[in-house]
Amino acid sequence: MEVTFLQAALIGLFYYLSWSPWFTYVGFFTFNRPLLAGFITGIILGNPLEGALIGAGINVIYLGFISAGGAQMGDPSFAGYVGTALAIASNLDVSTAMAISVPLGTIATVLWIAKMTVNSFFVHWADREVDKGNVNMVAFINVVPSQILLFAMSFIPATLVVYYGPTAVNGMLSILTPNILHVFNVIGAMLPALGIAMNLKLIGNNFTMPFFVLGILCSVYFHMDIIIISIIGIVIALTVSAINYRNGNKGGTV
């Protein structure tokens, strides 16, 4: 399908908003995630369900995404908004969409680094104003210049890639054979291992890892929905926690 310039600009705008403070800090935990990004992009392009499904797939890769002290592995939001838009425009399946979103998200990290560098200059501006006694300028500098910068650095590239990208992707697809598309599917099936492993680094240990195997079996062998697996997980977690902390025991299995 054809992406109009207005649609591309709307997607670019939401990409900016997802990193901005205008949805409060919770925006980082919601609009910034590919699941929601895909859904919103899908609404803008007239196919919410397709968008949500693609976003869900991309999000698995970034499941273990942690931003700590400004260091991070790519930009899940860019991968979510732009990746979903390109996938819908070029009729890609979810695995192929996942495979093309990852490089997009990795390149977009540059935007984040540039933003954090330029923002350092505004701190000195704030220092000077406070020194002169203009304490109210702290609020202005915290919000206005940094947001103008962020807008320019996020809205423009995202809009341009969404508007001109589909032509490039279609050109690429026209020379691909079914065999190469199969390779894309294999890559798309491997990348989620990274997102899941990154999260397991944090929560997986000798005590919890057996339940990882149980989760796999529930899903692959018993074909249970994630919701059912979560409910079983809650039951087990509450039981184990109750046993661990019985008689004032401080626990310590983790």
Next chain:
Amino acid sequence: MEEAKLSKKDVRKSWFNWFMFAQSNYNYERLQAVAFAHAMLPIIKKLYPKDKEKQKDGITRHMSFFNTEPICGSVIHGVTVAMEEERAKGQPITDEAFNGIKTGLMGPLAGVGDTLTQGVITPIMLAICIGITNNNNIAGPIIFLIAQFVIMTGISYNMWFNGYKYGRRAVEEIMSGGKINRVIEAASLLGTMVMGGLVGRFIPLEFYLNFKLGGGSIFNLQYDLLDKLMPGLIPLILTLIVLHYVRKGTSPIRLMGALILFGIITGCMGIF
């Protein structure tokens, strides 16, 4: 004792400044310094309404390096607001005391906060809502949006006001009370199991290899062997290998590259 100089509205205003703009001016030099000062602005202006010099000193003392996890770290701001109020009442609290409290608490709370918000709550909510979406149900992203806002806003607001009300005691309660460990422990178990569920859905790797046996029958590695032993064995092994390298400290970008390369090779050879 003197009457409290701050109203609940002032404290809420301060919380809101932080809750909105904590990361607005995030930068390499002093990270969240300007945002911290921004949050203290309504407090300082209320405590020293006419004294420009004291307003200036107050904001300057909060322009120093600061970085924590914005949701759980809110307790530090609560404590700081309480200390500012005490100081305005005449308690001898030095600038060094403020700095000591802030820098002493920001590290540990960043650790606990990142684990809780980015490591446990968000991935579990995501996993569940991705699962819902994958059944062709549009409610997935919507439930995710609402649940995250309710949970995160609740934690942030409560942290802030507990810090304000109980001061340092609130932090000690959180860090050593064992309560938070119990929550993280139970949530880790749940999270790990849900991650397993996602592996089954999103890493559908199967061996394509066939072996011709005598008598024209075909032996398929996946259907005739692995599915009978343990279905999902390949995704399990792949995830464990990646986990091994993540733990060793290999950079995620490099691992991404390796997975793409591995996918190209095995895909071309027809193994998967």
